[in-house]
Amino acid sequence: MTDLTPEQLVGGQLDAYNAQDLDKFCGYFSDDILITSYLGDIVCEGMKAFRERHVGIFSDFPSNKAKLLHRIVLGDTVIDHEDVDRGNGDKSFQVGCIYTIKNGLISRIEYVKAS
Numbered sequence: 584m585t586d587l588t589p590e591q592l593v594g595g596q597l598d599a600y601n602a603q604d605l606d607k608f609c610g611y612f613s614d615d616i617l618i619t620s621y622l623g624d625i626v627c628e629g630m631k632a633f634r635e636r637h638v639g640i641f642s643d644f645p646s647n648k649a650k651l652l653h654r655i656v657l658g659d660t661v662i663d664h665e666d667v668d669r670g671n672g673d674k675s676f677q678v679g680c681i682y683t684i685k686n687g688l689i690s691r692i693e694y695v696k697a698s
Contacts, residue, residue, distance in 0.1 A: 589684040590654070593661040596689060601648050603641045609634055613688040621681070621695040646670025652677070659684040 587595065592611050599608035609630065616633045618626040627636050640647065646669070653664040661682040668675040679695035 586687065589659055589661050589682070590656045592684060592687075592689055593654070593663060593682050597649060597651060597663070597665075600637075603645070603647070605634065605637055605641060608637065611689055613685065613690040615690065617691045619691070619693050621679070621693045626694070644669045644671060649678075 596608055596611035599611065612630065612633060614630045615628075616630060617628050618633065618636075620626060627633055647667070648670065649665045649667045651663060652666055655662040661684070663680045663682070665678050665680060666675050667678060677697040679697075681691075681693040681695075682689050683691040685691075
């Protein structure tokens with residue numbers, strides 16, 4: 584993955600997320616991946632926790648899809664505005680995802696979730 588641009592990395596992980604292809608999805612992230620809420624708490628840290636988190640999401644929401652609404656690329660930072668539909672009949676929700684790229688992989692994600 585290290586030869587992809589930041590935009591290609593983020594786009595590829597979104598496609599793999601929507602396909603619920605866990606191995607391909609995880610391939611876009613560094614082993615020390617850190618997920619936090621925006622300016623807040625750590626959601627998960629490290630690939631093991633990251634994989635476990637997404638095994639649960641994919642299992643609990645097999646029809647889950649995230650639709651890209653807008654993307655901004657600023658060097659090694661990519662900011663996505665997404666609409667997420669869990670596919671379970673609940674109302675969809677929007678998130679802002681700030682992806683930090685380091686050494687050709689996504690190393691950090693900060694989420695802002697609209698209520």
